[in-house]
Amino acid sequence: MGGENFRAAMLMLVSMVLFAVEDMFIKLLSEELPFAEVLGFIGLLGWLCFWTILRMQGGRLWTRDLLRPQIMLRNFAEVVGSIGIVVALALTEMSSTAAIMQALPLALVLGAAVFLGEPVGWRRWTAIGIGFFGVLLVLRPGLGDFEPASLMALVAVVGLAARDLVTRRIPAHVQSLQLAASAFFAIFLASIAMGIVLGQSFVMPDPRQCLLFVGCLAVGVAGYALLVTATRLGEAAALAPFRYARLVFALTLAVIVFGERPDSLTMTGAALIVGSGCYAMWREALLRRQQLRAAGFVPLRD
Secondary structure, X not given: OOHHHHHHHHHHHHHHHHHHHHHHHHHHHHOOOOHHHHHHHHHHHHHHHHHXXXXXXXXXXXXXXXXXXXXXXXXXHHHHHHHHHHHHHHHOOHHHHHHHHOOHHHHHHHHHHHHOOOOOOHHHHHHHHHHHHHHHHHHOOOOOOOOHHHHHHHHHHHHHHHHHHHHOOOOOOOOHHHHHHHHHHHHHHHHHHHHHHHOOOOOOOOHHHHHHHHHHHHHHHHHHHHHHHHHHHOOHHHHHHHHHXXXXXXXXXXXXXXXXXXXXXXXXXXXXXXXXXXXXXXXXXXXXXXXXXXXXXXXXXX
């Protein structure tokens, strides 16, 4: 792993730990407040935080770059992903949501193949298939304990995968802080619309809930900033395995904080998702090394 990829991987690792803690705060808050309000506070506070940092560094919140189709598409994908994960955490167990979210690296490989034209051979296609079979084990559609709300975690995977793929196509001169601020503001606007559509009224948070929001903001903003920086600094294949740290910490918090006991289907599905994802990323890294050794020749396919 090159120097930039190594630094990006370490940033990704820390961001995943912070996101696991953020998931805990979101679930605690969504058990007591309307989830549209929880999403709105996250968007508003995140926007204010990144806007303040941007201003302190002499940057501008608004530039014509924000009208670029890539950035508008990225913000839309961010909104879809954020709504999906907040609703899933609010209505289902944190352990099942965390397990499904681990399909994100596989979704990135799938998206890169379908939309960016990256070559993917039968081995990685098989890994993708096994991984999404693992998602079905966690979702368990057709069984008596199927939770339709768990599908929102899958929606989150699609949204966040699209966000990460689009981020790689945004010009380097666009500041990461500006990207983050615009995305959080889009989340805030989307939460208002969602609250109106769902008829969820505003509830004034009590002091304890305000502290939870502060904690959520602190770890969320830090994790988000590290994620954006890592995504723009390193290669997707090098970063994807480090996303699985989120599952380990999320399962631990789910057991300790919420008293959840993931069943055998959930753990089996999670193992298939993680195993297939690790194989797909290992295979891609192997191919890249082979291509470097065969520089000047047609890229090898798996």
